[in-house]
Amino acid sequence: MDGDVIKLLCDGLPAEAVLTDPDITRSYANDMASFCPAGRPAAVVLPRTVDQVRHVMRTATALRVPVVPQGARTGLSGAANAIEGCVVLSLTAMNKIIEINAVDRTAVVEPGVVNAELSRAVAEHGLAYPPDPSSWEECTIGGNIGTASGGLCCVKYGVTADYVLGLDVVLADGRLLRTGRTTAKGVAGYDLTRLFVGSEGSLGIVVRAVLALKPAPPRQLVLAAEFPSTAAACAAVCAIMARGHAPSLLELMDRTSVRAVNAYARMGLPETTEALLLAAFDTPDPAADLAAVGALCTEAGATEVVPADTEAESELLLKARRLTLTALEAVKSATMIDDVCVPRSRLADIFEGIAAIAAKHRLTIGVCAHAGDGNTHPTVCFDPADADEARRARESFDEIMALGLDLGGTITGEHGVGLLKRDWLARELGPVGLEMQRGIKHTFDPLGILNPGKVL
Amino acid sequence: MDGDVIKLLCDGLPAEAVLTDPDITRSYANDMASFCPAGRPAAVVLPRTVDQVRHVMRTATALRVPVVPQGARTGLSGAANAIEGCVVLSLTAMNKIIEINAVDRTAVVEPGVVNAELSRAVAEHGLAYPPDPSSWEECTIGGNIGTASGGLCCVKYGVTADYVLGLDVVLADGRLLRTGRTTAKGVAGYDLTRLFVGSEGSLGIVVRAVLALKPAPPRQLVLAAEFPSTAAACAAVCAIMARGHAPSLLELMDRTSVRAVNAYARMGLPETTEALLLAAFDTPDPAADLAAVGALCTEAGATEVVPADTEAESELLLKARRLTLTALEAVKSATMIDDVCVPRSRLADIFEGIAAIAAKHRLTIGVCAHAGDGNTHPTVCFDPADADEARRARESFDEIMALGLDLGGTITGEHGVGLLKRDWLARELGPVGLEMQRGIKHTFDPLGILNPGKVL
Numbered sequence: 001m002d003g004d005v006i007k008l009l010c011d012g013l014p015a016e017a018v019l020t021d022p023d024i025t026r027s028y029a030n031d032m033a034s035f036c037p038a039g040r041p042a043a044v045v046l047p048r049t050v051d052q053v054r055h056v057m058r059t060a061t062a063l064r065v066p067v068v069p070q071g072a073r074t075g076l077s078g079a080a081n082a083i084e085g086c087v088v089l090s091l092t093a094m095n096k097i098i099e100i101n102a103v104d105r106t107a108v109v110e111p112g113v114v115n116a117e118l119s120r121a122v123a124e125h126g127l128a129y130p131p132d133p134s135s136w137e138e139c140t141i142g143g144n145i146g147t148a149s150g151g152l153c154c155v156k157y158g159v160t161a162d163y164v165l166g167l168d169v170v171l172a173d174g175r176l177l178r179t180g181r182t183t184a185k186g187v188a189g190y191d192l193t194r195l196f197v198g199s200e201g202s203l204g205i206v207v208r209a210v211l212a213l214k215p216a217p218p219r220q221l222v223l224a225a226e227f228p229s230t231a232a233a234c235a236a237v238c239a240i241m242a243r244g245h246a247p248s249l250l251e252l253m254d255r256t257s258v259r260a261v262n263a264y265a266r267m268g269l270p271e272t273t274e275a276l277l278l279a280a281f282d283t284p285d286p287a288a289d290l291a292a293v294g295a296l297c298t299e300a301g302a303t304e305v306v307p308a309d310t311e312a313e314s315e316l317l318l319k320a321r322r323l324t325l326t327a328l329e330a331v332k333s334a335t336m337i338d339d340v341c342v343p344r345s346r347l348a349d350i351f352e353g354i355a356a357i358a359a360k361h362r363l364t365i366g367v368c369a370h371a372g373d374g375n376t377h378p379t380v381c382f383d384p385a386d387a388d389e390a391r392r393a394r395e396s397f398d399e400i401m402a403l404g405l406d407l408g409g410t411i412t413g414e415h416g417v418g419l420l421k422r423d424w425l426a427r428e429l430g431p432v433g434l435e436m437q438r439g440i441k442h443t444f445d446p447l448g449i450l451n452p453g454k455v456l
Numbered sequence: 457m458d459g460d461v462i463k464l465l466c467d468g469l470p471a472e473a474v475l476t477d478p479d480i481t482r483s484y485a486n487d488m489a490s491f492c493p494a495g496r497p498a499a500v501v502l503p504r505t506v507d508q509v510r511h512v513m514r515t516a517t518a519l520r521v522p523v524v525p526q527g528a529r530t531g532l533s534g535a536a537n538a539i540e541g542c543v544v545l546s547l548t549a550m551n552k553i554i555e556i557n558a559v560d561r562t563a564v565v566e567p568g569v570v571n572a573e574l575s576r577a578v579a580e581h582g583l584a585y586p587p588d589p590s591s592w593e594e595c596t597i598g599g600n601i602g603t604a605s606g607g608l609c610c611v612k613y614g615v616t617a618d619y620v621l622g623l624d625v626v627l628a629d630g631r632l633l634r635t636g637r638t639t640a641k642g643v644a645g646y647d648l649t650r651l652f653v654g655s656e657g658s659l660g661i662v663v664r665a666v667l668a669l670k671p672a673p674p675r676q677l678v679l680a681a682e683f684p685s686t687a688a689a690c691a692a693v694c695a696i697m698a699r700g701h702a703p704s705l706l707e708l709m710d711r712t713s714v715r716a717v718n719a720y721a722r723m724g725l726p727e728t729t730e731a732l733l734l735a736a737f738d739t740p741d742p743a744a745d746l747a748a749v750g751a752l753c754t755e756a757g758a759t760e761v762v763p764a765d766t767e768a769e770s771e772l773l774l775k776a777r778r779l780t781l782t783a784l785e786a787v788k789s790a791t792m793i794d795d796v797c798v799p800r801s802r803l804a805d806i807f808e809g810i811a812a813i814a815a816k817h818r819l820t821i822g823v824c825a826h827a828g829d830g831n832t833h834p835t836v837c838f839d840p841a842d843a844d845e846a847r848r849a850r851e852s853f854d855e856i857m858a859l860g861l862d863l864g865g866t867i868t869g870e871h872g873v874g875l876l877k878r879d880w881l882a883r884e885l886g887p888v889g890l891e892m893q894r895g896i897k898h899t900f901d902p903l904g905i906l907n908p909g910k911v912l
Contacts, residue, residue, distance in 0.1 A: 103694045103801040104830075126700055148643040159641060162618070177888045183797045184829040185615060186866040187604040187654045188873060188884050189911065190893050194650035198643045215700030238559045244582055244671030284740060341639045345559040373640040374560075410642040417644060428644050432633045437645050439899035443892065455645060 002042040005065050005087065009045060012055030017093070019044040028070065028090065029082040034336050035394075036078025036419040041068070044088040050170065050207045056089055057205065058174035066452050069201035071111065071143025074135035076337055077418025079147060079200040079454050089205060091142045098208070100125050105213045106165065106182060111142025111206050118211075127213040130157035133414075134322055142206050148198030150414030152321070155372030156248045156282075157214065159414065161197045168208035169196060172445045182210050195440065200416055201451040203444040220248045220282035222314035223290045225297040226273035226304040230254055230355075230367075233275035234348035236300035237371045240279065240293055241344060247293065249280035249318075250372030254351070256331075257324045257366040257379075264327035267320045270304070277302075277371065278317055324368040325379060331364055332381040334390075336397045340404030341413030344374035353403045354378050361392040365400075375413035398424075417455050425455070458498040461521050461543060465501060468511030473549070475500040484526065484546065485538040490792050491850070492534025492875040497524070500544040506626065506663045512545055513661065514630035522908050525657035527567065527599025530591035532793055533874025535603060535656040535910050545661060547598045554664070556581050561669045562621065562638060567598025567662050574667075583669040586613035589870075590778055598662050604654030606870030608777070611828030612704045612738075613670065615870065617653045624664035625652060628901045638666050651896065656872055657907040659900040676704045676738035678770035679746045681753040682729035682760040686710055686811075686823075689731035690804035692756035693827045696735065696749050697800060703749065705736035705774075706828030710807070712787075713780045713822040713835075720783035723776045726760070733758075733827065734773055780824040781835060787820055788837040790846075792853045796860030797869030800830035809859045810834050817848040821856075831869035854880075873911045881911065 009018050019025055020043050029038040042065070047053045060067045066086040073080050082088055095112035102125045109118060115136040118129050132151035133139055139149070144160045145167070151159075166180030180186070180193035196203055227233035233252055240247065253261070253276045258269045269276060277297065281289040287307070294305040308314040329335045342350050351367060354376070358365040369376040378400050382393035401411045401424050411417075411424045426434050437456055444450070465474050475481055476499050485494040498521070503509045516523045522542040529536050538544055551568035558581045565574060571592040574585050588607035589595055595605070601623070606615045622636030636642065636649035652659055683689040689708055696703065709717070709732045714725045725732060733753065737745040743763070750761040764770040785791045798806050807823060810832070814821040825832040834856050838849035857867045857880050867873075867880045882890050893912055900906070 101799075101801060102698045104799045105697065106799070150641055154641060159643075161647070171888070171892075175888050177892060178886065179889065181797075181866050182799050182864050183831075183866055183869065184800065185606055185610060185797050185826075185831050185869040187615075187870055188866045188868050188877075189881055189889070190655055190659075190896055191617070191647075191650045191653065192889070192892060192896075194647045197647065199646055203646075215702065241561065242558045246671065341637075341641050343557075343560045343562070343638050344640065345557060370641075375639075375641050408638050410637050410639055410644050412644050413639065413641040414643055421644075425645055430634065432627070432631050433635065433645070433648070436627075436633060436648060436899065440646055440648075440896065443895035443899055 002085065005042050005059065005063055008059045008063065009043060009056065013045060013047060013052050017046045017048065017052065028088045031073040031075040031078060031080040033076050033078040033418060033420050034334060036081050038081040039084030039086065041082045041088040042085050044090060046090050046093045048093050050168065050176065053170045053205055053207050054174040054176065056087065057170050057172060060087055060449050061173045061447060064447060064449060066449050068451050069146065069205050071140035071146065072138045074139045075143065075147050075418065076415045077420045079416055079418030081419060083453065092140060094207065097121050102127060107211045107213055109141050109209055109211060111140060111209065113141045115139050115141060115144060122213055123216060126216050128216045129163065129211060129213055131160045131163060134325065141209060145197050145206050145209060146200050147416040150370065150375065152249050152251065152370065154370060155250050156246055161194060163212045164193055164197050164209060165212050166210040167193050167196055167206050169204035170207055171204050172447060172450050177204065180210065198416065200418060200454050202441060202455050203450065217282040218284065219311055220280040220314065221286035221290055221308055222278055222280040222317045223294055223305065223307040224317050225277045225294065225302040226270050227275040227277060227302050230275045230351040231348045232301035233277045234351060236277060236297045236302065237347060238345060239296045239300055241372060243296065245289065245293055247279045247372060248282040249278065251278040251321050252369045252371035253321065253324060254367045256364060257328065257368045260327040260331050260366055261320050261323050264330050265323055269320055278321055280314065321368065328366045328379045328381060332383050334382055334384045336380045336393055338378045338397055338400050339412045339415035340400055340409055341373065341375040342404055342407045342409030344372065346407040347371060347374050349407055350376055350403060354400055357396045357399050361396045363392055363396055365396065373413065419454060458541065461498050461515065461519055464515045464519065465499060465512065469501060469503060469508050473502045473504065473508065484544045487529040487531040487534060487536040489532050489534040489874060489876050490790060492537050494537040495540030495542065497538045497544040498541050500546060502546050502549045504549050506632065509626045509661055509663050510630040510632065512543065513626050513628060516543055516905050517629045517903060520903060520905060522905050524907050525602065525661050527596035527602065528594045530595045531599065531603050531874065532871045533876040535872055535874030537875060539909065548596060550663065553577050558583060563667045563669055565597050565665055565667060567596060567665065569597045571595050571597060571600060578669055579672060582672050584672045585619065585667060585669055587616045587619060590781065597665060601653050601662050601665060602656050603872040606831065608705050608707065608826065610826060611706050612702055617650060619668045620649055620653050620665060621668050622666040623649050623652055623662050625660035626663055627660050628903060628906050633660065636666065654872065656874060656910050658897060658911050659906065673738040674740065675767055676736040676770065677742040677746055677764055678734055678736040678773045679750055679761065679763040680773050681733045681750065681758040682726050683731040683733065683758050686731040686807040687804045688757035689733045690807060692733060692753045692758065693803060694801060695752045695756055697828060699752065701745065701749055703735045703828060704738040705734065707734040707777050708825045708827035709777065709780060710823045712820060713784065713824045716783040716787050716822055717776050717779050720786050721779055725776055734777055777824065784822045784835040784837060788839050790838055790840045792836045792849055794834045794853055794856050795868045795871035796856055796865055797829065797831040798860055798863045798865030800828065802863040803827060803830050805863055806832055806859060810856055813852050813855045817852045819848055819852055821852065829869065875910060
């Protein structure tokens with residue numbers, strides 16, 4: 001069977017685009033999610049053209065072989081994990097920026113373009129591609145589209161979905177579908193473009209994307225504020241947003257996160273603080289905005305408010321925030337990163353609830369959050385060799401999602417469902433929602449060969 | 457048959473919510489589109505609760521009766537037109553604003569809330585609901601969602617779709633589906649919310665919406681610039697956008713539009729100009745932004761650049777723009793309003809092409825445009841009693857859509873497909889796109905009772 005697949009694949013792909021050596025294909029088995037199973041691929045293919053992708057899907061349809069599309073495999077939900085006997089379809093070799101248009105504020109790209117490379121390319125035209133997941137130096141636009149990635153700047157600029165205008169998609173049977181538009185506006189028919197964003201490769205293979213761009217904003221200035229409690233910091237977040245401020249970043253690190261970053265990188269962050277809030281503005285007068293926000297922080301109980309005077313100081317504070325997950329990973333030998341998003345008015349409640357869950361299970365759970373969006377990343381630190389601790393880690397991970405749903409939130413703000421949260425998705429959607437979603441899956445993938453077992 | 461429907465409807469609705477007098481039901485037959493056929497409804501129902509809507513849909517499913525949902529019937533594509541023997545489901549009586557939350561920047565509303573009423577209500581909380589279709593004083597949020605409405609401020613603030621976070625939808629069989637979220641971010645499963653936005657009631661009945669709000673911006677200041685040609689005005693539009701400006705409005709009126717407005721309302725607009733460009737800014741320093749944009753206009757060949765010094769002057773200029781369609785309707789006894797959107801870099805090309813089409817068919821076609829978005833509203837003026845002129849009007853209307861597609865645009869930027877552009881949608885989508893869209897329709901409406909014959 002594997003032999004048939006490989007033979008047929010090779011009929012329409014250059015030899016170097018079909019990898020079958022198990023020592024090599026094994027390295028394509030996983031994304032960055034913890035505790036998600038992965039099978040052994042029959043082959044890994046690295047097409048360079050749309051026609052080659054179409055050949056792969058025609059082959060998969062003919063032989064009923066599952067296909068797992070992949071970008072840089074920096075995802076955190078197992079969505080890109082291989083399935084036993086599947087064809088891994090890596091889009092990383094399709095990495096051309098086809099067009100950048102400053103008048104239309106659009107870019108046309110292949111799916112394998114790395115996020116940071118696109119950002120740098122459009123910057124030369126005075127433009128910005130805002131979505132900035134933490135993995136932006138590695139992750140691909142195709143992966144960002146598949147997982148509907150967020151990032152630090154979402155509080156002001158929105159998420160990947162807000163920047164995808166149109167797509168070329170190879171369907172399960174190899175036909176080519178063009179969705180959406182190249183224009184600023186358009187309402188011709190149902191919004192298929194948005195359906196593909198976040199579909200984790202389960203509806204089709206994105207081979208080309210038309211992206212919206214923004215004018216490059218001024219450099220942002222950052223302020224750090226220390227709080228005696230996460231509740232006080234969350235109150236500051238609510239005040240900032242209720243007063244109509246438009247920060248380009250509004251991030252919260254709890255004490256565990258702050259200490260982990262210090263231990264990992266000697267950043268000199270204040271160890272006595274219970275919560276560190278970072279706010280940034282890229283407005284015409286960021287210093288004035290930071291002063292106003294600083295006053296709101298003080299009002300909410302901040303013990304120290306330190307606006308960065310220079311870009312270098314701002315960059316240092318952001319570096320600390322970006323290091324948090326890595327630093328928490330160094331606390332114990334393993335972590336499970338959650339991604340629960342609640343209405344920001346419930347942010348204090350979820351911080352309080354997570355602390356209670358950590359205490360109950362005797363675990364270290366560091367929390368950093370895209371606080372302005374109510375999007376928390378509670379990170380459970382544990383030793384997988386300790387079976388009881390691993391069980392408690394898994395339980396706490398689940399309890400955090402249950403808490404998020406109870407607070408009117410969602411099980412995933414930006415990391416996606418993949419394998420990790422499939423059962424929880426059913427709980428969030430309910431039976432009617434699940435049935436409708438499965439109907440859509442069936443419309444696009446009647447044979448069930450596109451990343452089966454992911455999302456739904 | 458009609459008797460069965462009415463009897464069953466009355467079993468679950470108060471008597472006053474079921475209208476059957478043909479003199480009354482006839483008044484619900486049409487939206488504001490020209491030249492779209494409309495049938496006679498068997499009944500018009502005006503439910504006040506979700507349960508009543510569910511009863512209507514259960515009844516329609518049981519008897520296989522088509523249902524046409526309606527808001528204020530200000531739509532321009534015939535999407536709300538009655539079908540012979542249908543139940544018209546008017547959501548106008550479900551008009552409560554359920555919640556406004558300044559911290560979460562969200563509103564929860566019933567579908568019959570009028571756009572302007574929501575705007576005024578959220579303004580009291582220092583917030584704004586940006587989408588502002590010209591009919592904003594009459595049109596409903598449910599209608600805005602159904603048609604994915606745009607408006608004047610889209611160039612900076614986006615369209616209705618960008619403000620819908622989650623929906624409660626009554627499905628064809630009466631089941632209740634909840635989509636989306638109440639949080640700022642969320643990626644749990646396929647984006648069903650976005651699928652319903654712009655679906656013209658063909659997939660389900662929206663009975664509740666969670667909307668995103670923005671902080672209320674400062675009042676905008678407007679500038680008017682006169683150009684010796686539409687090409688020069690379009691060049692100014694491109695320069696403004698390429699230089700990274702963020703106008704809150706960027707509108708273009710051609711000479712025909714300017715003269716029509718003067719004739720209609722004695723506005724005193726400059727009659728000698730070939731194109732009038734209106735730009736507005738609601739930034740912290742709008743005067744500075746207007747000065748910069750004014751300089752770009754002069755560079756592009758503007759013969760006169762007049763920044764409004766006061767809000768009153770600004771309001772007068774906007775009033776002129778808002779009157780354009782009404783004024784063009786007064787030129788001849790009938791109009792057909794097109795809604796073609798092109799990449800803004802092709803704006804000059806479509807103005808040139810429309811002028812050629814008008815000359816070829818010996819017709820008056822006034823064009824106003826949301827120029828910043830490349831969204832034109834060519835308005836064909838004609839006398840329907842003159843059969844030949846009516847034929848030429850229809851031909852020119854179609855030729856404008858063909859031109860839009862040739863220029864990389866879409867047949868509809870914001871008015872939707874409805875009945876008016878159904879054939880053209882097939883042309884824009886192509887056979888694969890059409891098949892996928894039909895698959896989605898079938899998933900949600902297997903019996904084909906939801907607004908049949910609209911969109912697809």
